[in-house]
Amino acid sequence: MVAVSFGTALVVIDGAIAAVALPTIARSLHVDNSAVVAVVTVYQLMLVMLLLPFAGLAERIGIKRVYQGGQLVFTIATILCFFAKSLPFLLIVRAVQAIGAAGALSVTSAMVRAIYPRSMLGRGLGLNAVIVSSSAAAAPTVGGLILGIAPWPWVFASAVPFAIVSLLLGRALPDLPRRSEPFDVIGGIMCAATFGLVIGGLETAVHGDSPVVSGAIVAVGLIIGWFFVRREMHDTKPILPIDLLARPVIALSAIGAFTAFLASQTLLLSVPFRLQHAYGFAPSEVGAMIAPWPLTTLFVAPAAGALSDKIPAGLLGGVGMTLAVTALLLLANLPPHPDYFDVAWRMSLCGAGFGMFLSPNARLVVGSAPRDRATAAGGLVSTIRMVGQTSGATMVAALLAIGVGAGAVPPYTAAALALIAGLCSIARLRPSIRNPQFGESGGTQPASQIR
Numbered sequence: 001m002v003a004v005s006f007g008t009a010l011v012v013i014d015g016a017i018a019a020v021a022l023p024t025i026a027r028s029l030h031v032d033n034s035a036v037v038a039v040v041t042v043y044q045l046m047l048v049m050l051l052l053p054f055a056g057l058a059e060r061i062g063i064k065r066v067y068q069g070g071q072l073v074f075t076i077a078t079i080l081c082f083f084a085k086s087l088p089f090l091l092i093v094r095a096v097q098a099i100g101a102a103g104a105l106s107v108t109s110a111m112v113r114a115i116y117p118r119s120m121l122g123r124g125l126g127l128n129a130v131i132v133s134s135s136a137a138a139a140p141t142v143g144g145l146i147l148g149i150a151p152w153p154w155v156f157a158s159a160v161p162f163a164i165v166s167l168l169l170g171r172a173l174p175d176l177p178r179r180s181e182p183f184d185v186i187g188g189i190m191c192a193a194t195f196g197l198v199i200g201g202l203e204t205a206v207h208g209d210s211p212v213v214s215g216a217i218v219a220v221g222l223i224i225g226w227f228f229v230r231r232e233m234h235d236t237k238p239i240l241p242i243d244l245l246a247r248p249v250i251a252l253s254a255i256g257a258f259t260a261f262l263a264s265q266t267l268l269l270s271v272p273f274r275l276q277h278a279y280g281f282a283p284s285e286v287g288a289m290i291a292p293w294p295l296t297t298l299f300v301a302p303a304a305g306a307l308s309d310k311i312p313a314g315l316l317g318g319v320g321m322t323l324a325v326t327a328l329l330l331l332a333n334l335p336p337h338p339d340y341f342d343v344a345w346r347m348s349l350c351g352a353g354f355g356m357f358l359s360p361n362a363r364l365v366v367g368s369a370p371r372d373r374a375t376a377a378g379g380l381v382s383t384i385r386m387v388g389q390t391s392g393a394t395m396v397a398a399l400l401a402i403g404v405g406a407g408a409v410p411p412y413t414a415a416a417l418a419l420i421a422g423l424c425s426i427a428r429l430r431p432s433i434r435n436p437q438f439g440e441s442g443g444t445q446p447a448s449q450i451r
Helices: 003-016 018-029 038-060 063-081 088-106 109-113 118-149 154-156 160-172 185-207 209-232 248-277 282-292 294-305 313-332 340-368 369-402 409-427
Strands: none
Touching: 003 063, 003 088, 003 109, 003 118, 003 160, 018 038, 018 118, 018 154, 018 369, 038 063, 038 088, 038 185, 038 369, 063 088, 063 109, 063 154, 063 160, 109 118, 109 340, 109 369, 118 154, 118 294, 118 340, 154 409, 185 369, 209 340, 248 282, 248 313, 248 340, 248 369, 248 409, 282 294, 282 340, 294 340, 313 340, 313 409, 340 369, 340 409, 369 409
């Protein structure tokens, strides 16, 4: 578990750390600020495109091989980032970085399931959720510290020694039995194209100048996606886990997770604009006001994960989203002249609510899948997270573009999304939805054994 945590933290931090260096990179490479944002978006888009195909590949060649291969590719690309002297070259190596990161992240949940006994799976996934959230929260601080003492290439290069250590630790990781069927290359390409074109088209619709071109890109992605889904319906173990999503308990968990990630990202990205523009807080003050969210999640997520081994995820998620909706409505109705405490305790309550929902939700998805589909379930969890976060960023950009992104509209929107997630969670408590459940070998087991 140390190896998994170390590798996950490395990939998440080095993937998110570039955001704080964007202004410096733009000045150094003599490019516009709008152009340099692609350093972040190309990484996110490649992750969304490749998580499910890599999860499918891992079922054929082994999760350890995909994880270690991804770490190796990530390490090489990180070294190449240090030598970037132009934006196009940097974008290429960032895309290669994302390919390696997708390989590692696509099998993380499956590895946690292979490491922990079933009775302790919730705490294992809770710990992994803490690693992901805390690493993402720490990335801006780490990047700022490095930029304070070294040029921007060191933001990437400083991770190389840790990447080498992660590769060495990864030799102790477990593996799962492999499938004998060949990998569906065409299906993998169609999966990547569907996510890439749809999400990329939505991004260009917000940031671009031609809505017709953006609409055409999205339309092509949807058409490919339609053929892809029809093709996957004839596969017993498809890359897009339709077999898992056909079960109401996992479908509800997927919808709830997507809306929860969409809600959290919508709030987190919009709050700085509101606090600075509407209330006049300095950037350093804004960072301190947002910090209670990830700090609270650090404690709540592992506790909720451990509780999900004994208490139904539907109940924990319902309570969590009730807290989140309450906090989001309170954030939408801040006092006219808020101080630090007015914002901080509301952010902390948000962190508690989302932390109580997401860890048990992931445990239910991964734990209720057959063991031979654990990798696909883990890839589904990671893909939903990335799609939700990327869609949240697009939504905030759209709200800012129409002039309502720096007010109370984003938290109200996030509250509505969190309400949907809560309703999906509570719906999973119905016995008709929770039963039947797949067992370890793909059979069924009593619903009482699945939380």
